[in-house]
Amino acid sequence: MTELNSPSSDRRWIEQVNDLLIQVARASLADIPTLPTAVSTSALPLARQAQAIQDQVATSPAAGANWRGTQQDWLEQVRQFLLELSRIALSDRPKLPENIAHRALSLAETAQDIQEALENGDEGSDGPGESHDRKGATDVNTRFDQLREQLKAEWGNSTEAGNPGWQQVLTLLDVAQTQYNDLRQK
Structure with missing residues (x-):
């Protein structure tokens, strides 16, 4: 059995959660929104592992060294979502x-921020705060671009490819990205 709260098991768990969250977001944005089949087999074990991490953080200050402040809040949000x-x-x-x-997507974004903090040796930080401020706009814009490409691919494979709704969705995404960038600059 892997030791909970070791940096490598934390990273592995965060990576698994991030992958599942991305799958859920993609599947729910499809023409016919569904849950990925992986949810039925992996969501509950991941939620149980989140509970185990929370229990160890509560009982052992050393075990909680990687989980502080907003990271613990994120951990609870992920557990509830799972x-x-x-x-x-x-x-x-x-x-x-x-x-x-x-x-x-919001939880996945925080997961990626926490992964980056762990990789950069910034395990004691309060989570996505500082690294998110520096790289946040780039990360979000990358996600906008990834979502745009995913939507274009789905549009191309859709039986309703001539439906003007596809172009409207892409236009709304462009507007959202522009609005986000404007807000970040203020």
Whole structure:
């Protein structure tokens, strides 16, 4: 059994969570939003591991060295989100909440910030704060670009490729990116 809260197990867990969150966001943005099949098998074990990390952080200051401030808040948000995904996946008629893609992407963004902080040896930082301020705009713009490419690929594969809604979605994404960049500069 791997030791919880060792930097390598934390990184592995964060990477697995990030991958699942990205899969959830992509699948929920598809023409017919669904949950990826991986959710039913991996969400609950990841949520249990999050609980185990929280328990160790609460009982051992040494174990909690990698988890401080906003990182602990993120850990609880991820645990709750994973439990919600498990309930949805196990229900008879899974119905996705409207904001699931936004929530998944937001949590995935924080996961990437935490991964970067761990890789840079900044384990004691308060999470996404400082590194996010420096690289945040670039990271978000990269995600906008990735989402744009994903949408274009789905548009090209869609049976409704002539539907003007596709162009509207891409235009809205451009507007959102411009608005975001304007807000970052203020």
